[in-house]
Amino acid sequence: MPTQNLDILDYCPSCGGYNFIESLEPETSLHYGRLTCNECGRFVKWLRKPRKTPDISVARLLNSTGLEPWEKKFLKAVVCRNLTKAEVIVVQAIANKVNPATVGRGSG
Ligand SMILES: [Zn+2]
Structure with a gap:
């Protein structure tokens, strides 16, 4: 079983598909990346930047x-x-x- 990322939807709200494509936005974009449905190509949601481990000594x-x-x-x-x-x-x-x-x- 692949581990499910709880941050993403379980299925496409448009077609009900379960395949998503994660693509990163350019540096100039406000967003880190986007999630699109691999079935119908619909934009699903923006992706947040993964949290970096804080640098604490x-x-x-x-x-x-x-x-x-x-x-x-x-x-x-x-x-x-x-x-x-x-x-x-x-x-x-x-x-x-x-x-x-x-x-x-x-x-x-
Ligand atoms: Zn879809």
Whole structure:
């Protein structure tokens, strides 16, 4: 079974087809890409830019003051490896707490 992207429709609202084409828009476009039906060619929806993993330095966070003991423990555990999605969320939350001014701004 292919994993379904929950962000896209299950079927074409026009013809009920299940085949979609994802195409990227030019850089100048407001949109990242578009989804069109492979059956009838109808425009289905705009695609959002995939979220990039935020660039948060775990090592730097570890040096922050005001960390809870579990937070320190957690950061030490993940500092040397790639974060999973769930861990990124936790790291972000910690970063937001200790450094609210520098996190959470979109980079465009
Ligand atoms: Zn269609």
